[in-house]
Amino acid sequence: MIGELLRFTTAGSVDDGKSTLIGRLLYDSKSIFRDQLASIEATSKKKGLDEIDFSLLTDGLKDEREQGITIDVAYRYFNTPNRKFIIADTPGHIQYTRNMVTGASTANAALILIDARNGVVEQTKRHSYIASLLQIPHVLVCINKMDLVDYKQSDFDKIKEQYKDFAAKLDIQDFKFIPISALKGDNVVNRSENMNWYNGPTLLHSLENIPVANDLNHIDFRFAVQTVLRPHTDEYHDYRGYAGRISSGILRIGDQVTALPSQLQSRVKKIYCAEKELQEAFAPQSISFELEDDIDISRGDMIVKTNNQPRNNQEIDAMICWMGENPLHLNGKFGIQHTTRTGKCIVKEIVYKMDLDELKRIEGEKTLLKNDIARIKIKTTTPLFFDSYRKNRNTGSFILIDESNNNTVGAGMIV
Amino acid sequence: MSYRLEHLEELEAESIYVLREAFAQFENPCILFSGGKDSIVVAHLAVKAFYPAKIPFPLVHIDTGHNFDETIAFRDELVDEIGAQLVVGSVQDAIDKGLAQDEKGVHATRNTAQIPTLLNTIEENKFDAAMGGARRDEEKARSKERFFSHRDDFGQWDPKNQRPELWNLFNGKKKFGEHFRVFPISNWTEMDIWQYIKKENIDLPSLYFSHEREIVRRGNTILANSPYLNLKPNEKVTKEIIRFRTIGDLTITGAVESKANTLDQIIAEVAAARETERGNRADDQRSEAAMEERKKEGYF
Numbered sequence: 094m095i096g097e098l099l100r101f102t103t104a105g106s107v108d109d110g111k112s113t114l115i116g117r118l119l120y121d122s123k124s125i126f127r128d129q130l131a132s133i134e135a136t137s138k139k140k141g142l143d144e145i146d147f148s149l150l151t152d153g154l155k156d157e158r159e160q161g162i163t164i165d166v167a168y169r170y171f172n173t174p175n176r177k178f179i180i181a182d183t184p185g186h187i188q189y190t191r192n193m194v195t196g197a198s199t200a201n202a203a204l205i206l207i208d209a210r211n212g213v214v215e216q217t218k219r220h221s222y223i224a225s226l227l228q229i230p231h232v233l234v235c236i237n238k239m240d241l242v243d244y245k246q247s248d249f250d251k252i253k254e255q256y257k258d259f260a261a262k263l264d265i266q267d268f269k270f271i272p273i274s275a276l277k278g279d280n281v282v283n284r285s286e287n288m289n290w291y292n293g294p295t296l297l298h299s300l301e302n303i304p305v306a307n308d309l310n311h312i313d314f315r316f317a318v319q320t321v322l323r324p325h326t327d328e329y330h331d332y333r334g335y336a337g338r339i340s341s342g343i344l345r346i347g348d349q350v351t352a353l354p355s356q357l358q359s360r361v362k363k364i365y366c367a368e369k370e371l372q373e374a375f376a377p378q379s380i381s382f383e384l385e386d387d388i389d390i391s392r393g394d395m396i397v398k399t400n401n402q403p404r405n406n407q408e409i410d411a412m413i414c415w416m417g418e419n420p421l422h423l424n425g426k427f428g429i430q431h432t433t434r435t436g437k438c439i440v441k442e443i444v445y446k447m448d449l450d451e452l453k454r455i456e457g458e459k460t461l462l463k464n465d466i467a468r469i470k471i472k473t474t475t476p477l478f479f480d481s482y483r484k485n486r487n488t489g490s491f492i493l494i495d496e497s498n499n500n501t502v503g504a505g506m507i508v
Numbered sequence: 509m510s511y512r513l514e515h516l517e518e519l520e521a522e523s524i525y526v527l528r529e530a531f532a533q534f535e536n537p538c539i540l541f542s543g544g545k546d547s548i549v550v551a552h553l554a555v556k557a558f559y560p561a562k563i564p565f566p567l568v569h570i571d572t573g574h575n576f577d578e579t580i581a582f583r584d585e586l587v588d589e590i591g592a593q594l595v596v597g598s599v600q601d602a603i604d605k606g607l608a609q610d611e612k613g614v615h616a617t618r619n620t621a622q623i624p625t626l627l628n629t630i631e632e633n634k635f636d637a638a639m640g641g642a643r644r645d646e647e648k649a650r651s652k653e654r655f656f657s658h659r660d661d662f663g664q665w666d667p668k669n670q671r672p673e674l675w676n677l678f679n680g681k682k683k684f685g686e687h688f689r690v691f692p693i694s695n696w697t698e699m700d701i702w703q704y705i706k707k708e709n710i711d712l713p714s715l716y717f718s719h720e721r722e723i724v725r726r727g728n729t730i731l732a733n734s735p736y737l738n739l740k741p742n743e744k745v746t747k748e749i750i751r752f753r754t755i756g757d758l759t760i761t762g763a764v765e766s767k768a769n770t771l772d773q774i775i776a777e778v779a780a781a782r783e784t785e786r787g788n789r790a791d792d793q794r795s796e797a798a799m800e801e802r803k804k805e806g807y808f
Contacts, residue, residue, distance in 0.1 A: 098515040165670065167651045168644045170697045177515040179695055191672055198674040306512035319528040324561040332560065338525040338676070343511065367524075367556035375511045379524035379557070392532050416672055430677050433532070490675045499681035501671045 097305045102181040102196040102229070104220035105206030110237045112146075114206065114275035115169060115182060118297065121282035124171035166196045175301050190464035191416040193220065194504050197227040198490070202303050204233050204296075209242045209272075213255045219449045221256075225263035226412060226466065226506065228483060230308040232268040233299055240274040244287040262452055264483075271296050309376050313480065314342030314350075315403060315488050316396040317432035322381055334365065334381035335390055340432065340487035342398070344382065345373040351399045352390045353478045358399055359384040376487075393434040395478045395488075403478045403488060408441075410508040412482075414466050417495055417502030421461040427502070428494035429473055432487070436475035437496075444468040468508070482506035516704050519696055523550075524557040525676065526655050526692040530637055531557075531564055533680035534688065537637035538595065540626075541567040543579035544755040545712055546641030548586070549701055550692055552710050554639075555590050566593035568638065570626050572618040573600045574736045574757040582713040597629030614738045617759045627663040630687060637680070639690040645697045655694055661685035698753075702778055706771040718751045718769040729762040753778075 105111040119125045137146045169180040181196030183189070197203060203224040207217055224232050234256055242248040249272045260268065271280055272291050279285030282297045294302070322334035344350075348361045362383040364371040374380045390396070397403060415421050421440060429438045445454040446467040454468075461467050482489030493503030513521065527550075530537050539554060541547045554563050567587060587594045599621050602608040607628055608621035630638055644651045652667055656678040659665060671679055680688055693701070705712065722733035724743050731737060733745045736759050750763035751774075768774045 096514065097512060098518045165652045165667065167648075168695070169651065170645045170695075172697075172699070177697075177700070195672045195674055199676075306510070309511070311511050319525070320532045322558060322561045326560075329560050334560075336528055336557075338521060365559070367559050377518065377521055378513065379521040379528070381559075428681070430679060433529075486675065490677065492674055492677045492679060494679055494681060499679070499683065501674070501679045504672070504674045 096176050098177050098179065099202065099300060099303060099305055100179045100181065100200050101202040101204060101300065102183060102193070102200040102224075103204045103206070104183060104193055104196075104223070105216075105237075109206040109208050110275045111182070111206050114204070114235065114237065114273070114281065115180060117275045117278060117281045118180075119169065119171050121278065122171050122173055122297065166192050173297065173301060178300065190219070190223070190466075191414065191504075193223050194227060194414045194416075197223055197229055198504065200227075200229050201305055201308060202231040202233060202300065203229045204235055207234060207236050207252055207256070209236050209238045209248055209252065212252045213259065215450050217256070218259060218452060221260060221263060221265070222447070222449055222452060222466075225265050226414075228264070228486060228506075230266055231303050232265050233296065234268055234270045235275075235296060236270060236272050237275055239272045239279060239285075239288065240277050244272075244274075244279075244285070246288070246290040249291075259452070269293070269299060271299065310341035310485050311343055311375060312341070313401055313403070313485060314344055314348075314398045315340040315432075315478075315480070315485065316344070317434070317488075318390055318392055318394045318396060319433050320392055321390065331387075332383065333387065333390075334383060335396060336379075336381040337433070338379045339374060339376040341376045341485050342401075343373055343375045344380075349399045350384070350396050351402065352388060353395045353397065353402075353405065354476060355389060355394070357386075357388040357390075359386040359388055361385075393432075395432065395434075397478070403480050405476055405478050407473045407476050409471050409473065409477065409479070410444075411469060411471065411491070411505040412466065412508060413461070413469050413493070413506075414504045415461040415463060415502065416504065417463060417500065419495070419502075420463075421465075421503065423459050426496075428496050429471075429477075429491055429505075430494060431477045431479065431491035434475070434477060436473050436477075438471045438473040438493070440469055441472050442470040444470065471505075479507050481508060516700060516707060519693075519700055520553065520556075520704070522695060523553045523692040526678070526690065527554050527557040527639070529656075529678050529680070530639055530688075530690045530692075533678070534637040536633070536635050537565055537639060537690070538568045538633070538635045539565045540638050540640040541569050541583065542641070542755065543569070543575070543583050543713060544641065545701055545705065545716065546643060546693060546696075548641075548710060548712060549696075549704060550639060550641045551586065551590065551592070552708065553692060563590055563592050565639070566595050566633075568595045568597060568629060568633075568635070570597045570622050570629065571599060572622060572757050573598070574618055574734070574759055576713070576715055576732070576755065576758060578713045578715050579755060582711075586711075595629065595633060597625050599625045601625075602628060614740050616738060618757060619760060630663065635687065636682070637688040637690050639692060641693055642691050643696050643698075643701075644694050653691060653694065655691055656680050657689040657691065658682065659687050659689060663687070665689075699775070699778055702771065702775050706775065713755065715752045715755055716774065718749055718767050720747055720749055721763070722746070723748050723750060723763060730764070732758050732761070732763065734758040 167182045171178050183193045183196035205220050253270045273280045280295045318335050319337040322336050351358050362385050364374050364382045366380050425440045443458050445456045446458045480488045489507045491505040492501050495502045599618050602625040608624040654673045722745050724731050751766045752763050768777045
């Protein structure tokens with residue numbers, strides 16, 4: 094049996110060798126099948142390439158293959174005897190910030206690629222800022238194409254210092270540096286014989302050993318009700334099971350809980366994971382449970398422990414990544430979806446916009462364009478029950494919806 | 509106690525969450541049921557998601573008329589067992605009504621004729637969400653698919669204009685006449701499915717296990733002999749020991765030579781496999797973008 098699941102995202106600028114790296118990981122871990130390899134070999138040949146173009150593996154759409162660019166987030170899967178991995182492969186082009194944010198939103202780790210010849214460039218900063226903004230717990234900085242700088246330690250050290258200098262301004266809990274050559278395979282799956290000066294783990298070894306479970310919040314119990322199970326059968330006549338996925342924390346039989354917004358209290362009677370009865374349950378399990386008392390709870394309500402409650406407010410400060418084709422204007426009105434709760438909101442203030450190249454704040458903006466990242470203040474029609482995104486990725490995140498076309502236009506992280 | 513989930517438990521929790529979101533966000537969702545292992549796992553997860561209440565979705569089977577007998581028998585038993593409603597969309601009816609056309613020639617299949625049949629079944633029954641067992645690891649166009657996938661009022665998929673899907677916040681808002689496809693097992697791989705079937709002791713159609721059958725070899729593909737298969741002049745019917753890795757129509761589903769007749773043997777075979785499971789699906793081999801084109805039209 095395989096162990097835990099690790100979700101990671103990959104980011105790099107054009108030609109950093111990101112696709113080659115993914116191809117290498119899949120190939121060396123024997124996750125590419127013969128018919129897939131045959132298909133991309135044939136296409137590479139048709140395009141007049143000497144080597145296999147591994148980007149063809151991840152570029153799934155016809156337009157992407159024709160233009161040689163990645164348009165959308167592609168998900169890739171591989172496993173080792175120790176772990177299952179899900180890669181969210183996101184495009185490196187500037188205009189596709191929204192895809193990077195999407196890929197990063199569910200990731201436990203980010204791979205950031207730097208071309209050893211170029212060092213830290215604008216896009217490296219952009220990607221690292223997004224990893225920090227989205228609170229990806231672990232960042233692996235892969236300094237790639239080491240073969241092209243003769244595997245020199247001095248080049249690696251120089252880039253490492255460069256990166257550390259600007260990363261000091263970010264909020265990344267854990268970052269590591271690995272010198273690799275995706276093309277030649279150095280330090281990806283197998284240890285490099287060309288860089289004896291490097292004593293750290295290979296990329297795959299690092300991915301296999303990131304402590305996934307430690308990143309989950311097991312302290313603050315938060316449970317957004319998805320639906321209420323009411324069987325209406327003789328056997329389960331008065332049964333009311335509150336069904337949902339635990340956002341964070343641990344729930345035990347007998348716990349004193351409060352339902353929001355009603356503030357009604359009760360105790361946990363029984364916990365189920367499908368047909369199995371449990372004594373306790375924890376994030377990210379999908380469960381249902383019964384309470385001692387019959388209280389009115391429905392979808393969109395949140396159940397928490399009485400002695401540990403989230404913030405409860407209609408005025409919210411947040412960082413937003415704007416993804417809409419149309420600009421966001423001050424006083425614009427949108428639909429908002431937060432946990433299982435929906436409502437409407439108005440943008441009361443654009444506090445500042447981020448200049449991602451300089452990592453500076455620009456004040457006095459009245460509109461945001463697609464791919465802009467900004468700090469805003471919103472007011473919602475219904476109170477939300479939330480934590481800061483930094484403390485809780487599930488109860489600290491929301492999306493904005495354009496009600497004229499129902500598109501998802503903003504990704505919000507509560508400050 | 510250690511508070512961590514093993515990968516199958518986490519995938520199960522994610523899928524149950526998606527199924528409950530679909531139930532809560534849509535008025536009339538259904539499960540597309542092909543009789544294959546993936547849709548069987550989706551039905552199993554749906555039972556779990558709403559236990560002890562009954563599964564709140566009908567199972568919709570798009571019946572091409574070219575099914576394996578085993579698939580239909582299995583379907584009827586499963587529907588009985590879980591107490592779900594069965595809705596059948598018939599490709600033959602759609603052809604008779606002029607909604608779909610039968611293909612001609614040796615490579616004729618009813619694969620594309622399923623598309624108008626499916627769209628018509630969705631419209632007639634006013635389903636606003638159709639859940640399917642598609643997985644992102646199956647095929648490259650599917651790797652770009654969302655959990656909640658928006659379709660316009662023609663049932664079409666616009667892969668370059670998909671709604672971003674952030675965190676676990678699924679936006680199922682739509683206009684009148686539009687609908688959604690929902691894919692609860694997007695993040696599962698073929699191996700995950702088999703390991704889960706074993707762990708949960710899920711029943712499968714006998715086609716997945718090694719058996720003797722009349723077959724025809726066409727190129728690298730082994731096809732089951734049936735009244736619907738048009739033989740080329742040089743093709744011969746022989747008897748061989750085979751099993752199926754996927755189950756679709758009789759005319760397109762390639763078999764593999766295999767003696768695996770237990771789940772453990774199948775898992776060992778999948779682990780050692782050097783071809784993807786769709787590697788011998790005649791429907792995918794028509795062109796590199798075959799799946800993408802069909803998906804845009806409304807295929808699942």
